[in-house]
Amino acid sequence: MRALINAFIIHLTLNILVFLKGWNVFEGKKAARIIMIVIFGTEFLVYSIGFIFYRHLPEAFTQFSRVMGTSWMLFVLYSGGLWLIIDLAYVIRQRISHKPWRLREQSRRFKTISYFVPIVIVAGIMVHGRYQFMHPEVQQLPVTIHKPAGKVDSVRIAMIGDLHLGYMIDRNHTKRFVDLIMAQQPELILFVGDIIDGHIEPILQQRMDEELSRLHAPLGVFSCTGNHEYRYDAEEKIELLNNAGIIILRDSAVLIDSSFYVVGREDKVVPTRKPLKEILTGQSVEMSKPVIVLNHTPDNLAEEADAGADIALYGHTHHGQAFPGNIATEFVFEVAHGYKKKENTHIYVTSGIGLVGPQHRIGTVSEMVMLTVKFQP
Structure with a gap:
């Protein structure tokens, strides 16, 4: 039970951090923010139901929720790591140049590119990782x-x-x-x-x-x-x-x-x-x-x-x-x-x-x- 609770807390924390990152990127974009709410809300709901009530649900749903939830957690972990590196590099560069360094003051173009490029990279890595699992050596x-x-x-x-x-x-x-x-x-x-x-x-x-x-x-x-x-x-x-x-x-x-x-x-x-x-x-x-x-x-x-x-x-x-x-x-x-x-x-x-x-x-x-x-x- 303790392991289950720890996994749930880690999953929730990662989702919140990544959600806030996207929320900042899509500032002023109401439609994009609504899509984010739907995606994150649906994923977390399915994951939570599958892990908490797994003994009382159809087995197919339980397996789907666990496979989806753990893959999503890995995705947000890698994406969050890349975003953290990019933001730290941005702050250091701005401080060295004596320019404004607050993340909210980044240009929309920079925010958008630095948000989507890691997503594409991580998606490619995970596709390859899935292939590695499905094709044992x-x-x-x-x-x-x-x-x-x-x-x-x-x-x-x-x-x-x-x-x-x-x-x-x-x-x-x-x-x-x-x-x-x-x-x-x-x-x-x-x-x-x-x-x-x-x-x-x-x-x-x-x-x-x-x-x-x-x-x-x-x-x-x-x-x-x-x-x-x-x-x-x-x-x-x-x-x-x-x-x-x-x-x-x-x-x-x-x-x-x-x-x-x-x-x-x-x-x-x-x-x-x-x-x-x-x-x-x-x-x-x-x-x-x-x-x-x-x-x-x-x-x-x-x-x-x-x-x-x-x-x-x-x-x-x-x-x-x-x-x-x-x-x-x-x-x-x-x-x-x-x-x-x-x-x-x-x-x-x-x-x-x-x-x-x-x-x-x-x-x-x-x-x-x-x-x-x-x-x-």
């Missing part, structure tokens, strides 16, 4: 592990993170993701958590589990848990995923084809989560065989490396999802996105295939990763 990652894996000399693994299925990412998106994964013909499919975003209701209402059930690979389909699995209805969501054929590994390991291990860790929000070394010992994992670890949040890469994991796969960051979030995540995480080798451990942090909030990728990509792992003793 397939990253190819070759990895060599210097351990024997029984009769297996190589394996093609599909790694996917952060689908966030729910009110925003609906069944159509789910089908799109599943089609892309299956088109790669993986031998093993591994998720790194946050398959389901929040409440389980939209999953059940749209029968998204039917799409997830189409996922299959000769060596199986597995996942660890993510923090969003635990936001609501945790056990129900985990049971649904298991029933759909995605085996959730909760601080446990599985031996694949008597050749290598996949270890899935509980998300760090779980108080009883075990240290990786304890999992490996408790599950009698033979470290002479290759070990692949699934761990949602990449906040302590050293733990997997020190425990002797050969491959460690993570998600969670979304690489910030939209600029400047990508820059922020680079400061927060040792690896915010991409590949790194730490000691003898091959690490990959995916930016994820789904999203939380605005369905735009700006400065980042939606992706799935195809690992071609070779085992060379």
